[in-house]
Amino acid sequence: MALDTAALRRFLSSVHPYDALPEEALSGLLPAFRVQNMAAGEDIYRLGDPLEGLYLIHSGSVAVRDQNAVQISQLGPRNSFGERGLGRDGIAATSARTLEDTVLLVLPKSDFLRLVETQPEAAKFFDRSRSPRPKRPDLATSPVETLMARDPLTCGPSATVRDAAKAMAERHVSSICITDGGVLRGIATIRDLSGKVVAGALPYDTPIAQVMTPDPLSLPPSAIGSDVLHIMMERRIGHVPVCTGQTLVGIVTQTDLTRFQATSSAELVSEIAHASDAQEMARVTARIPQLLVQLVGTGNRHEVVTRLITDIADTATRRLLALAEKRLGPPPVPYLWLACGSQGRQEQTGVSDQDNCLMLDDRYSEEDAPYFKALAQFVCDGLNTCGYVYCPGDMMATSPRWRQPVSIWKTYFKGWISKPSPEAQMLASVMFDLRPIGGTASLFENLQDQTLALAAKNSIFVAHMLSNSLKHTPPLGLLRGFATIRNGEHKNTLDLKHNGVVPVVDLGRIYALQAQLNAVNTRARLEAAQAAGVLSASGGRDLLDAYDLIAETRLEHQAAQIRAGEAPNNYLAPSSLSDFERSHLRDAFVVVKSLQAAAGHGKAMLS
Known part of the structure; x- marks a missing residue:
């Protein structure tokens, strides 16, 4: 296939960052592109090959694989690849092969480097390592x-x-x-x-x-x-x-989807959805750590990584519910299985226990108790087999307390809000993160809206919740240092969960209560709080950036542990970070501390 100058201009004008280039710069770039026609199954380059330049797909599709021959992305028209190698030593760190007849536009290395040196928009787009939240047009991140x-x-x-x-x-x-x-x-x-x-x-x-x-x-x-x-x-x-x-x-429809980086997580979902028992599911969930490494390594944003990992837990839960019903027979009354904690917020990482509960239709009677006790035990045991270990605090549907009709749940929430004791604050914090997983979702709809309205009207309850949330503080020490754990197994480390992510999670929950926001995911709550005016535009931007950096540092730490053959955890040694990384992480903690102080003084709307 040949492209004349006019056709090439039209095509580049539809692709970012070329669409943002000044007319003179775009015109000067057109002669540099070379058209390369390739048949299906041809190698574009192999691992370790010198790269000719930047590759831009005009038509067709390309599979990019890592050093272990694992496919990390499938790219279609208007996607670029090869830029990372050009920015280093010109040697390919991956391999690329066509999946169908493909037309490539090749921009030689010298012209590519000149482009990023002279055009800020191109430099911003291609030098993704400078951005804490890289944006790529792939299935996982596309709305x-x-x-x-x-x-x-x-x-x-x-x-x-x-x-x-x-x-x-x-x-x-x-x-x-x-x-x-x-x-x-x-x-x-x-x-x-x-x-x-x-x-x-x-x-x-x-x-x-x-x-x-x-x-x-x-x-x-x-x-x-x-x-x-x-x-x-x-x-x-x-x-x-x-x-x-x-x-x-x-x-x-299926024809609308191109399976990019989400393919591997979708395969896990598919295998779990058709597994015959918990043991078969466990063999699938055992691959989650490697999935985390792949997702983090290919530059996905933290909220995408945790969303995909949580999808697997959701699917395992629904499959176990289906297997339980197959064993026990149809339920005597409608029920709804809900997740709370990190699964409820769709924020699971490589370290997750289970937090769940059951809501039952108000037609429930004591005669139905054995059925739902058996169902809860089957599902929670199955989740434990799959690696989602039992909750240490017994916040599970196996506890009769958390397996009740909707009317009792309404009584629970009303009591916690009207009499905000320390236990009530703790329970409310967990339960405000509830998300339906399987069953009759309508059992929860009115309860969520009614509870948010009731809580928002009770200023004493909100004040107690706020006070409780401020107990988790960022690990800031004196003289621009970190307050690390002083003794024990994790001495001299930072707890990126309880002192990093959790303070932001708590703030997001408070904003959601104040504005009666239905969002459960932390990042979604912060964005909704901005839109609702509970959090100002500047304060929201700072807090979102700080949260992104902390959450991504946590995931990168876990991925590094998995690559080293270790079990992932949330404890990071500051000494493992560069001076640059330590400085930025501390700045992020300072932002969170400032927002906590503003919220504590009734000034959540930073200017």
Whole structure:
């Protein structure tokens, strides 16, 4: 394939950072690019080869593999690769091979280096090592709203299957969403038409409502691409509607997805979702440490890494619930399994125990107790087998206290809020991080909103919660040093969990209470607090940057331990950091301490 100057300009103008270059700079760059046509299965370069320059994919796809031949990314059109080697010694630290017929644009090394030296926007984009939160266009980090088709095919519930099939054929799509006034009511696919209409010999004037899957699983536009992939793998579906509230705004199908860095986590999700017992699941979850190393090593942001790792725990929990029901029979009343703690916040790392509870429909009676006791024991035992060890504080559904009807849970929250004792504050802190995992989600919806409203109105309770949250302080010492652990097994280290991440988690929870925010994830809470005005724009930016640095330092520490053959933990020796790293980490702790002080004085809105 040949590209003339006009076609090359049009293409580069649609790719960042070239779209941000001054016209003169872009024009001067055009003659430097060389077009390289490659067949499927060809090596672009191998590990240790000298790199010709920067590679930009015009069409086709490329697999990049690390030194162990493990695929770390699958790149498509408009993706660049090879820049890291060019910034060092010009030697490839990875290998790259085409997966299909591919057209590459090659920018020679000298021209690439001149570009990043003279154009700040290009330097910022390609020198990702300078950024604490690298941004790459991949599935794991891409919001669903950037992946979805924004004009999904729809029809009303009364439309016939013939009309639906004709519309699908005309649009060349494999599904149709059934809506009523914009509200999603169901979805029908080619499989439904062939399996239910044709195979079932139904009349072609049958209403589509009789064939559709009612109330299908959907995601909000704010979800990420890996959420879609994981759902597809777990549920064996190929179409996921995207809704704002109940209103259909788009759809994502398997053909919309390119499996980038989330592929390995999706494989784990798929294997767990179809495992026959906890032992089989445990063989899969044993690969989580290596997944963490891969995700951290390829530059994923901390909230993406923890989200993907938590997805695996969620899938294991749902699979265990399904296996429990298969063994025990259908539940006597509806139930909802919820996670709290780091799983509830979608912030699991390489070190996680289990924190969970059961909410039961108010039709529950003591005759149903043996069933749910057995279900809780089966699931918690299975999670322990999978490496999610029993909670030391017994915050699990196996405890009768945390296995109660919704009415009792309402009593719990009301009591904690009206009488904020130290135990109540601790329990409320845990329970405000609840997130539904499996079962009847509607059991929790009203409870969450009612509890947030009740808590926000009780200034004494919020004050007690704030006071309790300030007990976790950043490890700042005198004379610009760190306050390390003084004795014991972890002497001279920093606890990056309790003195690093937890203070920010606590602040995020307080902001969520003050503004009645439904978000549970810490970063989502901080962003929502900014939007709600509980946290100012400047204070929010500082706190988010500080949180990112602390959380990423924690993950990098755990990944380094795993690579060294050690069990990961949260204890970091400052001596293992460079002067530059120590300085920035201390600055991050200072920001958190400042926000704690502002919150403690009733000034959460920093200016």
